[in-house]
Amino acid sequence: MSVELLNGIKIVENDRKLNTKASEEYVHVEFTYENPKTVLDYWIPVEYRRTGVSIKPDDEEQLYSYLNNVYAQLDPANYDNWLKKQDEYWASSRSDVTKPIFDTLKDGKWHCRNCDINNPNFARRIQDLKEMGYTIATHINYCCPVCQQKRSTRLLLLPIDRVEIAGNGYETWSPALRKRIIKVLGGIDVYEGTLSAHLLPDHKFSEIRWDENTKAENPDDMTDDEIRAKFQLLTNQRNQQKREVCRNCFQTGKRGTIYGISYFYEGDEDWDKSIPVKGKEAEKGCVGCPWYDIQKWKEHLMKLIKKK
Known part of the structure; x- marks a missing residue:
């Protein structure tokens, strides 16, 4: 060394x-x-x-x-x-x-x-x-x-230099884009399935698994499809709940559930150990978790119920 x-x-x-x-x-x-x-x-x-x-x-x-x-x-x-x-x-x-x-x-x-x-x-x-x-x-x-x-x-x-380049790891968006995200997603609380005037754009891919190469810009001219792929709408309470679920998954390797229903449309409750735990590739490990894309999880669950 x-x-x-x-x-x-x-x-x-x-x-x-x-x-x-x-x-x-x-x-x-x-x-x-x-x-x-x-x-x-x-x-x-x-x-x-x-x-x-x-x-x-x-x-x-x-x-x-x-x-x-x-x-x-x-x-x-x-x-x-x-x-x-x-x-x-x-x-x-x-x-x-x-x-x-x-x-x-x-x-x-x-x-x-x-x-x-x-x-x-x-x-x-x-x-x-x-x-x-x-x-x-x-x-x-x-x-x-x-x-x-x-x-x-x-x-x-610690009295050391503030880190302004890496910043806090979170992405930001302009007020205009925030309004547009809410409009494109119909102002619907994806967890409750109801209209609400008090919703936050939530990154489907949890920030806790980002690294320095994951953070990206959110330009005002993002396409509607890009918005649908990247965001969902949650109340602040559910957003905080999701953060806790994702934090626990990051620490324990156990993916979260919604309503206590242990159903995953891809994978199971265990984080796939072949997938990196941080960085852009880590997003693959989130797919199938109910919290990652709540609407898609509901749709898959309904298809399973109808088959039965």
């Missing part, structure tokens, strides 16, 4: 730390710096979809190269310059509700959600920060010695 860890880096544990709620993985490290002597105890995200970081457990060379890069950025000598850049960024930002959360986390230290973050919608605010390109480690089921909460959450924002 050609890449070696810098002298100031120590991997504390071989097993990765997991955040199952966000499908994130971290490596527990100690970073030691001289002049003055400083030891930082950090979890460094190595599976972190929003900034495009995805390092396989057996890719030691990529891991070492990434840790060396992060180690250099986290040198306390760089902090003041990093903070100045963030001040400039926030001066042009309109996200006033998220700024107090950033102000709490910007010191690059671990913070208990119960002790330090007084916000009833803190999960949404943390998501906002991630979507801005910040790298945040999340320790769930944390036993806090201060507030005595045994199942708290603590958070660590």
Whole structure:
């Protein structure tokens, strides 16, 4: 192996730390710096979809190269310059509700959600920060010695460069295209089969399985057929439910069900191990799952019922 860890880096544990709620993985490290002597105890995200970081457990060379890069950025000598850049960024930002959360986390230290973050919608605010390109480690089921909460959450924002190119991994669309998607799809809630004025365009292919080469543009002149192939309409509640189902599938290899009906028009409940778990090719593994294309799943199910 050609890449070696810098002298100031120590991997504390071989097993990765997991955040199952966000499908994130971290490596527990100690970073030691001289002049003055400083030891930082950090979890460094190595599976972190929003900034495009995805390092396989057996890719030691990529891991070492990434840790060396992060180690250099986290040198306390760089902090003041990093903070100045963030001040400039926030001066042009309109996200006033998220700024107090950033102000709490910007010191690059671990913070208990119960002790330090007084916000009833803190999960949404943390998501906002991630979507801005910040790298945040999340320790769930944390036993806090201060507030005595045994199942708290603590958070660590790494004072490293925001990732603006990879962004949050999500595609966006213009207001005009959003209206057109809803019109083309008839304003019908595909889950309930009813008309609704409160629907969201949902990507059939779940974002959790995207990689840096999967994200694509959604031009206003997309054809109707392209829209039908790529999107379906769901309420926000069902959209969130689908995200949880897809997250569980990504973590366990077990595909989801709707209405508790274990029917798949292609494949079965197990993810096809011959198909990659991420990237454009991964979409093939979603085909047949009821959540991937709810309308098509219903149609196949109705054909099966009529045959009987």
